[in-house]
Amino acid sequence: MTAIRRFLSLVLVHGFLLAGAAFVLLPFVWMLVTSIKPPDEIFTATLRLWPRHFSAIENYRYALTSAPLLRFAFNGLIVCAGILLVQLLVGIPCAYALAKLRFPGRNLLFMLTLLALAIPVQVPALPLYIALAKVGLLNTYFSIMLPFFLSVFAIFLLRQFFKGFPDDIIQAARLDGMREIEIVWRIVVPSSLPAIAAFAVFSFVAHWNDLYWPLIVISDANLATPPLGMLFFSDAETGSNYGALTAAATILTAPLVVAFLLARRQFIAGITMTGVK
Amino acid sequence: MTAVALDAALRASRRRERLEKLTGMGFAFPATLLLVLTSLAPLVVLIVMSFTDYDLGNLGFKFIGLGNFAKAMGDSVFRRSLWNTFIYVAIVLPLAVGLGLVVAILVYGRKRTRAFYEIVYFLPVTSTLIAMATVWSFLLHPKLGPINALLGLVGVQPRAFLSDPALALPTLAVIGIWHLVGFNMVLFLAGLTAIPKDLYEAAAIDGCANPVDRFLKITWPMLGPTTMFVIVTTSITAFKVFDTVAVMTHGGPMGSSEVLLYSIYLEGFQYFHTAYAAALTVVFLAFLLVFSAIQAFVLDRRTHYG
Numbered sequence: 001m002t003a004i005r006r007f008l009s010l011v012l013v014h015g016f017l018l019a020g021a022a023f024v025l026l027p028f029v030w031m032l033v034t035s036i037k038p039p040d041e042i043f044t045a046t047l048r049l050w051p052r053h054f055s056a057i058e059n060y061r062y063a064l065t066s067a068p069l070l071r072f073a074f075n076g077l078i079v080c081a082g083i084l085l086v087q088l089l090v091g092i093p094c095a096y097a098l099a100k101l102r103f104p105g106r107n108l109l110f111m112l113t114l115l116a117l118a119i120p121v122q123v124p125a126l127p128l129y130i131a132l133a134k135v136g137l138l139n140t141y142f143s144i145m146l147p148f149f150l151s152v153f154a155i156f157l158l159r160q161f162f163k164g165f166p167d168d169i170i171q172a173a174r175l176d177g178m179r180e181i182e183i184v185w186r187i188v189v190p191s192s193l194p195a196i197a198a199f200a201v202f203s204f205v206a207h208w209n210d211l212y213w214p215l216i217v218i219s220d221a222n223l224a225t226p227p228l229g230m231l232f233f234s235d236a237e238t239g240s241n242y243g244a245l246t247a248a249a250t251i252l253t254a255p256l257v258v259a260f261l262l263a264r265r266q267f268i269a270g271i272t273m274t275g276v277k
Numbered sequence: 278m279t280a281v282a283l284d285a286a287l288r289a290s291r292r293r294e295r296l297e298k299l300t301g302m303g304f305a306f307p308a309t310l311l312l313v314l315t316s317l318a319p320l321v322v323l324i325v326m327s328f329t330d331y332d333l334g335n336l337g338f339k340f341i342g343l344g345n346f347a348k349a350m351g352d353s354v355f356r357r358s359l360w361n362t363f364i365y366v367a368i369v370l371p372l373a374v375g376l377g378l379v380v381a382i383l384v385y386g387r388k389r390t391r392a393f394y395e396i397v398y399f400l401p402v403t404s405t406l407i408a409m410a411t412v413w414s415f416l417l418h419p420k421l422g423p424i425n426a427l428l429g430l431v432g433v434q435p436r437a438f439l440s441d442p443a444l445a446l447p448t449l450a451v452i453g454i455w456h457l458v459g460f461n462m463v464l465f466l467a468g469l470t471a472i473p474k475d476l477y478e479a480a481a482i483d484g485c486a487n488p489v490d491r492f493l494k495i496t497w498p499m500l501g502p503t504t505m506f507v508i509v510t511t512s513i514t515a516f517k518v519f520d521t522v523a524v525m526t527h528g529g530p531m532g533s534s535e536v537l538l539y540s541i542y543l544e545g546f547q548y549f550h551t552a553y554a555a556a557l558t559v560v561f562l563a564f565l566l567v568f569s570a571i572q573a574f575v576l577d578r579r580t581h582y583g
Contacts, residue, residue: 017387124319131319212520248411
C-alpha cells in the first residue's frame with residue numbers, strides 16, 4: 001500500500017517538474033531547431049520539431065554575414081572584462097579599508113555605499129548621458145563601462161568577507177615589514193578567491209546581458225554589446241527571417257549558457273549571491 | 278628612563294595610527310571619487326533637474342518648482358505606464374514566488390534528478406533575455422508560432438498574443454515569470470538547506486507525519502525570512518521591467534504594455550524631454566527606495582533567525 005502511494009507521489013512530483021521543465025526549455029529547443037530549418041518549413045507552421053531538410057549552414061552563414069555577431073560577442077567580452085577589472089582594482093582596497101582600517105569618514109562612506117546599493121543605473125542615466133554627450137564620449141567602450149566602474153555591491157560583499165580575515169595574520173605581516181598594499185594583494189586577496197570568483201560571475205552575467213545603458217549610449221553597431229546587437233539585428237530583419245534570427249540568438253546566448261553548464265555551482269553562487277548574503 | 282621609553286612607544290603608536298588613517302583614506306579614495314562622480318553627483322543633478330524646464334540642447338533653463346511632477350500627474354501616458362507596471366508586478370510576483378517555492382520544495386526532495394532540474398530551471402537566468410525575447414516573439418507568432426499551433430490542436434482560435442491589447446501585458450508577464458522562477462528556486466533551495474534536519478525528526482516523533490503538516494508546521498515558518506526576501510527582490514526586478522517591452526511590443530499595442538522604465542527611456546532618450554524624464558526618474562527612485570527600505574528591514578529581522 002505504502003509502496004503504491006510512494007510510487008504515485010513520485011509520478012505526481014516528476015509529472016509536475018517535467019511539465020514545468022518542458023515550458024522552461026520550450027524557447028531553447030525551438031530556437032535550436034528553427035535555426036537549422038529551411039524557410040519553407042518555418043513558414044508552414046507545423047508542429048513538426050525535427051526538420052525534414054537542414055539549412056543550418058545557410059541560416060548561420062546568413063546571420064554571421066548580415067550582422068557582425070562575433071563582433072558583438074567580442075564587444076561584450078571587452079566591456080565585461082574592462083568593467084570587472086576596474087571594479088576589482090577600485091573595490092578591493094576600499095573594501096579592505098572599510099573592513100580593517102580606521103580612518104576619518106569611514107562610517108559615512110559605508111552609509112553612502114549602502115544608499116548607492118539601492119540605486120540602479122537608470123537613476124544616474126540622464127546626467128551621465130548629458131555629461132558624456134558634452135565631452136563627446138558617446139559611442140565609445142568607455143561610455144558603456146563608466147557607470148559600472150564602481151560596484152558598491154562588490155565593496156559591500158568583500159567588506160563582509162574581509163572582516164572575517166584574522167587580524168593576527170595582518171599584524172604579523174606588518175611586523176615583517178610588509179606594506180599595507182602588499183598585505184591586501186598578496187595575503188588577503190588570495191584567501192578570498194571564492195568570493196571574488198562569485199562576484200566575477202555575477203558582474204560578467206549582469207553586464208553581458210544589460211540592455212538599458214548600452215541602448216542609450218551606443219548607436220554605432222560596431223560597438224554594440226550582445227543584447228543591443230540582437231536588438232539591431234531583429235529590428236533590421238523585421239521578423240521575416242526566423243531561421244537567421246534564431247541562429248543569431250543561439251550564437252549570442254551560447255557563451256554564457258556553455259559557461260553555466262561547465263561551472264554550474266559557481267554560476268548559481270554568483271548570480272544568486274544577492275540573495276544568500 | 279621609563280618615561281623616555283613610554284614617550285617613544287607613545288610616539289610610535291601615534292605614528293602607526295596616522296599611517297593607518299592615511300592608508301585607509303588612500304585605499305578608499307578611488308572608490309569614493311567614483312561613487313561621487315557616477316552615483317551621488319548625478320543623483321543630485323537629477324533631482325535639481327527635475328525642478329527645471331531643461332530639454333537637452335537648450336541653452337538655458339529656469340526653475341518651475343513641481344511643474345514636471347504636476348504634469349506627470351495629468352499625463353495619461355505616464356499614469357497608464359505606472360498602472361501597467363503595477364499590473365505587471367501583480368501578475369509576476371505571486372506566480373514567480375509561488376512557483377519558485379513549489380519547484381524548490383519538489384526539487385529539494387530529489388536525489389539523482391536534482392542536478393538535472395536545477396540546470397533546466399536555472400537556464401533562463403543565465404541566458405540573454407533579449408535574444409530569448411526574440412525567440413518568444415516567434416513562438417507566439419499568430420500564424421507561424423508553435424504555441425498557436427498547439428492551441429489549435431485543442432480547438433482554440435489562434436491569438437495574436439503581442440498585438441492584442443488585452444493580452445500583451447499578461448504575455449510579457451508570463452515571460453517575466455519564465456525568466457525568474459529559476460532564480461527564486463535557488464534562493465528557496467538555499468533556505469531549505471538551512472532548516473535543521475532534526476526539526477523534521479522531532480516532528481515525526483510528535484506524530485506530525487504527513488507532508489502537508491510538515492510543510493505548514495516546519496518548512497513554511499522556517500522559510501519565512503527567505504520568502505520575505507524573495508518577495509522583495511522579485512518586486513524590484515518586476516518593477517524594473519524593460520527588456521521584453523523594448524524588444525517585443527515597444528509599449529504597444531495602443532500603449533497597453535507601456536511600463537514606467539520604458540516611458541522614462543522614451544521621454545529622456547528619444548524625445549529628449551530631459552527635465553520631465555528626470556522627474557519621472559525621481560518617482561521611479563522613490564518606489565525603489567520603499568522596496569529597499571522593506572528589504573533592509575527584512576534583512577535586519579532575518580539575522581535574528583540566523
